[in-house]
Amino acid sequence: MSEVLQIFIAYSSKDSTYMDELRPHLALLEQYGKAKIRYYAKIAPSVLGKAAIKKNLDRADIILLLVSAEFLISGILKEEAVARAIKRQKMDTALDVPFVFPLLVQSCNWKDTELGNVKLLPCGTKPLEKWVNINEACTAAASTLTSTVNNLIQVKELKAELREEKDRRRKAEEQKDSTVKGSYLSWAISVILMICLIYQKCN
Secondary structure: OOOOEEEEEEOOHHHHHHHHHHHHHHHHHHHOOOEEEEEHHHOOHHHOOHHHHHHHHHHOOEEEEEEOHHHHOOOHHHOHHHHHHHHHHHOOOOOOOOEEEEEEOOOOOHHHOOOOOOOOOOOOOOOHHHOOOHHHHHHHHHHHHHHHHHHHHHHHHHHHHHHHHHHHHHHHHHHHHHHHHHHHHHHHHHHHHHHHHHHHHHO
16 A cells, blocks of 8 residues: 655745635645645644644644745644654755755745755746746646655555564574474473483383
């Protein structure tokens, strides 16, 4: 069974218009069972708040950040899961998750933040608000995310196969050791019985 990745999209509520533009482009990932996408609008109102956001960030394989001035002052970049992921990404540690993908939606001073050395999605430094056709930018962003999801699924499935193979070998070794120990015990008992018989005959 294919892995289902967790994607968390963090954005300012004031940028919901851009989220609405991007949402249909990511829908196929959920429709084909490749990813579960969580963002503010899909967290039940009863559990809205910092605890819910932290829980979803900690579970995420991919974190998509819709970057604007409002987003930069939201405090999301200071969340432990995001900060840790950004630090690893700057160190270029391959295949570490979660991956962080910033998508610039409005002009802002993002270069002087933790995102300064993190590669932006294909739209580059041109924010969505500057695109004549936002649909093209969202298509490019969704394409990059889909490629990353497909690669991560393959990696996770390979790791799962390696774990299963390791478990099979461990169980085979344990069974082998058990068989050897059983054989040794049988031999030891036979030797003891022979010694007993010889002792009885001598007496």
